[in-house]
Amino acid sequence: MCASIAQSNALPRPFAIIVFDLDGTLVHNDDAMIRAFVEAYQRTVGDGRPPVARLRCHLGKPMPIIVRELGLPAAFESAYVAATYELADLVYAYAGIRETLEALKRLSLRLVVATGRDNARACFILGRLGLLTFFDRVFGFDDVPSGKPAPDVVERILFEFEGDRQTTVMVGDSAADFACARAAGIFAVGAGWNPCALRTDLVKADVVLQRPIELVQKIRHRGVKAHRRGNGIPDL
Known part of the structure; x- marks a missing residue:
């Protein structure tokens, strides 16, 4: 810490x-956040439309809570975190x-x-x-x-x-x-x-x-x- x-x-x-x-x-961080969310969704869920609009209703909360409330797979969080590091240049x-x-x-x-x-x-x-x-x-x-x-x-x-x-x-x-x-x-x-x-x-x-x-x-x-x-x- x-x-x-x-x-x-x-x-x-x-x-x-x-x-x-x-x-x-x-x-x-909006551009990086949305891209990371979409990439993590594609890596862990696959087909389908990422629930970006629903994500915006949960902004400010910790990602583990967002993952749970959006019903995303447990692997989503680590995929999202990795994507945010990769997209840090956008912040x-x-x-x-x-x-x-x-x-x-x-x-x-x-x-x-x-x-x-x-x-x-x-x-x-x-x-x-x-x-x-x-x-x-x-x-x-x-x-x-x-x-x-x-x-x-x-x-x-x-x-x-x-x-x-x-x-x-x-x-x-x-x-x-x-x-x-x-x-x-x-x-x-x-x-x-x-x-x-x-x-x-x-x-x-x-x-x-x-x-x-x-x-x-x-x-x-x-x-x-x-x-x-x-x-x-x-x-x-």
Whole structure:
């Protein structure tokens, strides 16, 4: 596991933690994901039409859960993982992500990745794109008992960083991300810069931003500490 990646001084409490989803939030993975899904289907199922439309309804969840819920063979997961490594050249960071991460680090915020990928593949793609060192920690679905939409990963992050729900934010693009944030009692930001994100998913976020750098602007304008609304969810 790639833990304690970025070196940083101890922060005064309360401090803010920004939890990022990976695919569809930090990086564009749609083309690689669909191709890998189709290739894995052809290798393990054979004839027939891959259920791509149904796949989109499960985005953000760990692949073992997707395999089970779509009724795919057990061999599908390993075939899909292999295909994602082969298609890694198709994955790229969204415009403005690097500049946003640089700005957030200058604000002395804890940056964490919480992804539906396994830890090894998450670290691989972040390292390949030169983004890994921005993050204090990377959590894959295999680092917690239950992946998103369960709140386990946020609870683990709060425990490890002695975090406060009022100063922790999740940035994501899927219904699983927002369900995870809500179950954990933290604020959810929708990645509106992802053109492939389902609008029906984004409306489940507390706020949707159209550019990554808007997150920095919001934090600078409001300050690091969030304020809780009447429903118990913090507001930036």
